Amino acid sequence: MEYVNDIREILREHRRRAKLTRDQVGAAVGLSGASIASFEQGRMIPQPDTAERLDAHFKTGDTFQRAAQEARDDARPTWLRPWAEHELRATMLRSFEHSLIPGLLQTEAYTRALLRSGRLPEDVIDRTVQVRRERQAATVDRPNPPMLSALIGEVALTYGPSDVVKGQLEHLLEASRRPQVQILVVPRTAGLHPGLAGAFVLATLPARTRAVYLDDQLRGRTVTEGADVDELERSWEIVRGLALPVSLSQELIARAIGDLD
Secondary structure, X not given: OOOOOHHHHHHHHHXXXXXXXXXXXXXXXXXXXXXXXXXXXXXXXXXXXXXXXXXXXXXXXXXXXXXXXXXXXXXXXXXXXXXXXXXXXXXXXXXXXXXXXXXXHOOHHHHHHHHHOOOOOHHHHHHHHHHHHHHHHHOOOOOXXXXXXXXXXXXXXXXXXXXXXXXXXHHHHHHOOOOXXXXXXXOHHXXXXXXXXXXXXXXXXXXXXXXXXXXXXXXXXXXXOHHHHHHHHHHHXXXXXXXXXXXXXXXXXXXHHHHOO
């Protein structure tokens, strides 16, 4: 997979015309030369504020801003785009993951370790990490975020390199103390339950409409048909009833961190 957009050529050409090095351009916009190299190589896309600073530096109007937005749209898989819009509008998100930490709560190190396990090219990993980071910034990390209630299987607290897992669990514990985040661990003793059929996220949207995101190994899909959403909401409630309360979930996460010391 290759993420190609004019942003690479635009930046390279304007830098060449100005006879500037990558380090010089980076210094002008508050970044490193390595970041400028990543933009030119298509491994990363400038954030909106960075694109604005590039436009100001090169006096290009909104050229970089438009190109960066187009690149961001192109980099997001087609099947993810409908869900990303629901995610932005959601007033509440309820997720279930059995074996992984939910994407909106992942650290960059955890995401990279997960993607590398699939032997993906480094440029694809870089772009996927950036898209996920942008989704986090637009939801759980934004001012007035939606309520996030995450059910996580206990086994998810143990998978991965110990240093990566420890940092991820510390982030999870910190996130669980936010007023708009509720993390509930589903213990191993819960046994069989409908959530084991696969990960999903329920979004409650304005005017009480709902949408669901279903994930699998190849691609995700968005479900909005009422009966299907009702069935998945029922599954979430069943699993919710098997999860540990917030305080006990926090204690379990803290113990898992201690086991890694």
